[in-house]
Amino acid sequence: MVDPVLAPGSSRSIHQSGLALRHWPHWLQQQTTAELQPEHLLTHLRQEIPWQQPKIRVYGRLHPIPRQSCWIGDGGCQYRYSGLLQTPEPWSAPLLALRQLLDGCLGCGFNSLLLNRYRDGLDRMGWHADDEPELVADHPIASISLGVSRSLRFRPKPAPAGHGDAPPFSLELANGDLLVMDAPTQQHWLHALPERRRVAGERINLTFRRIRTS
Ligand SMILES: O=C(O)CCC(=O)C(=O)O
Structure with missing residues (x-):
């Protein structure tokens, strides 16, 4: 049995209208399991994950997504x-x-996990919300960051669906950080990982989710 360390005092909460985040800097480094230390996990993920770079259609033309990804989950x-x-x-x-x-x-x-691998600062993720109908909407999404630090940007969805007046902001996510996005964040806010040209190193992000199963 692993010994979870989730000391309430070590997190910071970010609350804005329609947004609820909890951020634990270097959370993985505080865990006692050796195989979950960031360097072990990074080695494991680089070697064992069947990374893909699928193509998506944008304005009628196929483009490879600007990162690698993998989807892991329970059957169904x-x-x-x-x-x-x-x-x-x-x-x-x-x-x-x-x-x-x-x-x-x-x-x-959690019953599923999306992995994203940003090979350098040119790899990125555009503006979106994790609000697809397959996801259990009021379930938290837990995001683990590994490798170089990158900024996750947040901005409200346009009013009236979102909270359009709230200011956008950035959260710097470092190696081993845990970020929890609680409901109703995905309903009202978008997030993105913009490119950062001066970054040469790799970052891998894991987002644990709950998919509806009947
Ligand atoms: O890489 C990140 O931190 C963001 C990943 C993300 O936006 C997502 O998985 O929906």
Whole structure:
């Protein structure tokens, strides 16, 4: 049994109208399991994940997405994002251990995981919300960052659906950080990982989610 460390005092909460985030800097480094230390996880993910760079249609033309990705989940956890239907790859032992640790710490039940690999500062993710109908809307999304630091940008969805007057902001996510996006953030806000030209190093991000299963 792993020994979860989720000291309430070490997180910071960010609340704005329609947005609720919790951020634990260097959370992984505080865990006692050796296989979950950032360097172990990075090595595992680089070697064992079947990374893909699918093409998506933008204005009628096919373009490779500007990053690599992989979708992992329990059987039946199909997910459509960027217009692509994803059938889940199976859990590896370290990723299952991380999921169980997060389930215990946060008191929830993740059943799927989207991995994104930004090979350098040119790889990026555009503005979007994780609000697809397959996702359980009021379930938290837990994001683990590995590798170089990058900024995650937030901005409200345009009014009236969102909270259009709130100012955009950035959150710097470093190696080992845990960010939890609580409901109703995805309903009212967008997020993006913009390119950062001066960054040469790699970042891998893991977002644990809950897909509806019937
Ligand atoms: O890489 C990140 O931190 C953001 C990933 C993301 O936006 C997503 O998985 O929906």
